[in-house]
Amino acid sequence: MKFSDRKHILRLLEQQSEVKRIFDQFARDAGRELARFAPKADPGRVLPADVWLHNRVAEQRIEKLLVQLHDDLLVNFDAHTRAAWEEANKNVDAMLSDFIRGLPISETARRGMFARNAHAFRSFMQRKEAGMNLSERIWKATESAKENLAYFVASGVAEGRPAALISQDIRALLLEPDRRFHRIRNARGQLVLSRPMRNYHPGAGIYRSSYMNALRVGATETNIAYHEADHERWQRLDFVLGVKVERSGTSAKPCPVCDAMQGTYPKGFKFLPWHPFCICHATPVMLSGEEFTDYLVTGHMPPGRVLRDMPQRALEYVEQHPYYRNSYSYRHNVPFFNPQAAAKASSSAPTSAPTRAPRPEKTAALNIRRKELFRIARLELKGKTVIRPELKQPIEFTGTGIKEVLNQPHDHVREKNEAILDIVRLIQEAEYIGGKLDDKGRNLMFHYFKTEIAGDPSFIVIKEDLNMKKVSLYTITDKSRSEKTGE
Incomplete structure (x- = not known):
């Protein structure tokens, strides 16, 4: 494991300590409020839902503390997320500096490699998961805290106890809600059964503990930011061929998820934590300096170097564990884990007219695959040519033409996009239909070659x-020349 990845793990541990301190402060403040207002409860008779009915002032004070808890966590998560993103960018800068040292790179290309995408960071910070932004996810993670306190008060434990002891009880409850207060000695020295605590069943969530839920959100957010920044930078580097994901090596314990998912992935695969608190790390698979120099000169990627295959063990794990399809990693990489599902999603729009189906919707899965195809095609095709006897000049492949093919609407959009990987053969075997001058007055001629996409003419x-x-590739369309030009 690289030093930078170890440093990231230390940041996660530091954040966990800070989250615990935030909850400890909440417990101290809540303990003082409960001791001050001494909400009355009759153990076993007063329901937790009724605790605040005659203690509105105490409830308002507790809710104010919950707002402060939320705000403190939000500030913490935001700071660590920004730091992780920045650290990942610095790591890529260092890797770049080492890689291109001594290579014949122009200043323009050098600046492009080191450029940072501020828009990508803003989009990341503003994104929503399961329809919730970061602030809302924190509220959801901590929403059980008030319910925890209601059960605690209903148990009668707080009555007559000093604030310091109440704070200790609250801290234990927030951290370990499974804790059972079977027999509690009240202010009169009598042992009482804590039935509400014995029957305590918090709402839905990964953990029963609001503290653990907050830890999960914070660690996941910081972890994703670190790997998202890596991914965003790597995608713009032509010498990066793929991603290698490995176990951290800091834990001797086996992990069924991490053990199955480690391996080498295609470049477009976005490595995100396999599970909450995952500390696996990813490194880019790269061309050698000599190979990259040749690529800069010839524009040709060395044969077979672009990674396209997924680790078989990872595919088998996802197939055998359907629940994993709800994970962050799967949802951001559907086209890689399940190309059939991505294809189905991209062509599932209902038919609105009997003569022609509507264009497939641009799903997130389709967009992810489109970007991956652009990267692969640009590496393999840009600068290459193909000959057609009907044309006086060889047909060139440009980045603009490749992008236009992938952006062009089509009834079989997925199949049309995948065709870019086989475009040389398709052009060589296509039937020449004819050409027409540009109808906008530009000194351009457009030539049409008939082929098939998903069994239909294109x-x-x-x-x-x-x-x-x-002469260059312009696009692929399912409209005939007469439809296209209005003849």
């Missing part, structure tokens, strides 16, 4: 610049 459009005497 047309590869080639653009010829009559001034520059250049």
Whole structure:
């Protein structure tokens, strides 16, 4: 494990300590309030839901403390998330500096490699998970705290106890809600059964403890920020071929999820924590300096170097454990784990007219795969050419043309996008239909080559610049030349 990844794990541990201190402060403040107002309760008879009925002032004070708890956690999570994102960027900068040292890189290309995407960070901070932003996820994680206190008060434990002891009880309850107060000695020295605590069953959530839920949200948020920043930078580096995910090596215990999911993944795969508190790490699989220099000169990626296959063991684990499809990692990588599901999602729009189905919706899975295809095609095709006897110049592949193919609407959009990986053969075997001058007055000629996508006719459009005497791939469409030009 690299030093930078160890440093990230230390940040997660530091954050856990800070979250505990925040909850300890909440417990101390809540203990003082409960001791001050001494809410009355009759153990075994007063329901937790009724505790606050005659203690409105105490309830208001507790709710104010809950707001402060939320705000303190939000500030903490925000600070650690920003720090993790920045640290990941610094790590990529260091890796870049080492990799390109001595390579013939232009200053423009160098600046592009070191550029940081501020928009990506803003989008990350503003994103929603399960329809909730970070503030809302913190509220959900801590919402059981008030219920914890209601059960505690209903048990009668607080009556007559000093604030310091009440604070200790609250701290134990927030951290370990499974704790049972079977027999409690009240202010009169009598032992009483704590039936409400014995029957305590908090609401839905991964953990019964509001403290553990807050830890989970904080650790997950910081962890995702670190790996998201890595992913965003790696995608813009042509010499990165894929991602290798490994166990951290800091734990001797086996983990069924991490053990199954480790391996080498395609470049577009977004590694995110496999589970809450996951400390696996990812490193980029890269070209050698010599290979990258050749690529800069020729524009050709070394054969077979682009990674496309998923680890078989990871695919088997997801297949055998359907619940894992609810995880962060699966939801952000559906096209890699389940291409069939991504294809179904991209073509599931209902038919609105008997003669022509509507265009498939642009799903998140489809967009993820489209970006991955663009990266692969740009690496493999940019700068290459293919010959057609009908044209005087060889057909070039440009980044603009590849992007236009992937952005072009189509009845079989997924299959059309996948066709970019086989575009050389498709052009060579397509039937030439003819050409037409640009109807907008530009000195351009568009040539149409008929092929098939998913069994239906489609047309590869080639653009010829009559001034520059250049010919390049323009797009793929399912409209015929007459439909396209209005003839």
